[in-house]
Amino acid sequence: MTVSSLAIASAALATDACDSCPIRHRAVCASCEGEELDRLAEMKTYRSWKAGDVIAMEGDELPFVASLVTGCASLTRTLEDGRTQMVGLLMPSDFLGRPGRRMAAYEVTAATDVTLCMFKRGAFEVMLADTPNVSRRLLEMSLDELDAAREWMVLLGRKxxxxxxxxxxxxxxxxxxxxxxxxxxxxxxxxxxxxxxxxxxxxxxxxxxxxxxxxxxxxxxxxxxxxxxxxxxxxxxxxxxxxxxxxx
Amino acid sequence: MTVSSLAIASAALATDACDSCPIRHRAVCASCEGEELDRLAEMKTYRSWKAGDVIAMEGDELPFVASLVTGCASLTRTLEDGRTQMVGLLMPSDFLGRPGRRMAAYEVTAATDVTLCMFKRGAFEVMLADTPNVSRRLLEMSLDELDAAREWMVLLGRKxxxxxxxxxxxxxxxxxxxxxxxxxxxxxxxxxxxxxxxxxxxxxxxxxxxxxxxxxxxxxxxxxxxxxxxxxxxxxxxxxxxxxxxxx
DNA sequence: CGTGGCTTTGAAACGGGTCAAGACTGGTGG
DNA sequence: CCACCAGTCTTGACCCGTTTCAAAGCCACG
Structure with missing residues (x-):
């Protein structure tokens, strides 16, 4: 699998400093400051995948949710007979996973080398419930994704x-x-x-x-x-x- | 325009009683009780359209958000040359409009006779900001719609x-x-x-x-x-x- | 009983899929 | 350092499903 990396120097990511994070102002954490940011920082883990790696298969248990920090990942759905359709393309700052759902609904694949900022599902869901700055941002991002999906429907159906x-x-x-x-x-x-x-x-x-x-x-x-x-x-x-x- | 109504007796809707509302337990108000429900009830207005009526055109100012109570409405996007693609189908309890956006992003058309339970945008946005029972439910519904949109992408792209x-x-x-x-x-x-x-x-x-x-x-x-x-x-x-x- | 809108059916054209080679690229080992 | 190899991408010829264009049927309504 050819490696065509968009990765930013991973040294910066190894540290826990959200301040220097390239998606700090656009990801699900964007509206958090001080204490809230500290709380997120405590529960986060970085992990990387190579281009072509499968991050999760359809139906797998996904024990985390995450922000995509660098690279590009795809969400794909497969029909019974093997036909396949990509239904989403995650770019830096995009959110992966659905709060309240344990199983991956789509196959997630690293299109390029990818780094995720992962949060354990349980801890994140608690935070989501009691932190409006997180839930509001996630709602906003979800509505943006819905718009993008609908725009893509026009492309798929009519272009x-x-x-x-x-x-x-x-x-x-x-x-x-x-x-x-x-x-x-x-x-x-x-x-x-x-x-x-x-x-x-x-x-x-x-x-x-x-x-x-x-x-x-x-x-x-x-x-x-x-x-x-x-x-x-x-x-x-x-x-x-x-x-x-x-x-x- | 042929009228093929799915409407439920509109007498029940004329009253302000959320208790007897057919979508009470599934709409954006589903998790609200007591005071919160009263507050929503105070800001709501019912309005109906006939099958075929255009509820809003792409780019129109939409001064409200709403729950679809009875009937069926479509969201449609049009390309420059007139090609048209439906990107959503609203059924009872579905939510119409996007908090934080003034303009309709899609043409909204009544597929059958339709009744909406409308909330003035401003008042609803305030409530959304300070009422987790509303924002949580709206997030959940948006994520469901996103799933539905992606499922539809598979249909459009591969079936x-x-x-x-x-x-x-x-x-x-x-x-x-x-x-x-x-x-x-x-x-x-x-x-x-x-x-x-x-x-x-x-x-x-x-x-x-x-x-x-x-x-x-x-x-x-x-x-x-x-x-x-x-x-x-x-x-x-x-x-x-x-x-x-x-x-x- | 006629009219207009929606739906069905038919024939022909066309866009994209399928199948099959062949060319390029980047990585590996002699 | 270069030749080879595997994977990826391009190109060509043909085929099939869907669209297009056209006309006729059906239904609700005035």
Missing amino acids: TAREKVATLLAIILRRASNDAAPLRAQLPLTRDAMASYLGLTIETVSRQMTALRKAGVIELDGTRGIACHDLAALLTEAGDDEDGTFLS | TAREKVATLLAIILRRASNDAAPLRAQLPLTRDAMASYLGLTIETVSRQMTALRKAGVIELDGTRGIACHDLAALLTEAGDDEDGTFLS
């Missing part, structure tokens, strides 16, 4: 293969690059993972990438690198009615 | 037209009927709405309904009535790996 690929590339480019044109990024996903997320086959993803390149909308650099000189053109290909604000 | 239609019929039959075989129900959705939800065209929905009837899996009674003697067979057609537990 053409070309629009699907363009949409995904636009999202990745906007997230990863510091908006100076040309936008550049390394794809955190294999073609396989892209296909799974987009409800397509690998071959179709590959063909559409080539088509977008030949149309001059994007440039490819090796198998993972992409660049785009004209985001507007890419967004037009994506077929959105706005400018692709979504995906939490 | 065949036949499986899509079978899945939707199974869900409606299970919800609507009092599980004595044969399961019977009146569809709360037009073919158009079904197609919108399933990411298909009207014609394909119609063809698959006919195909399922000819295969002996379902019976059709007029244009809205369906019956099913063998739910297991229908679930097999639906292609699920379990027994279709989802959709909040």
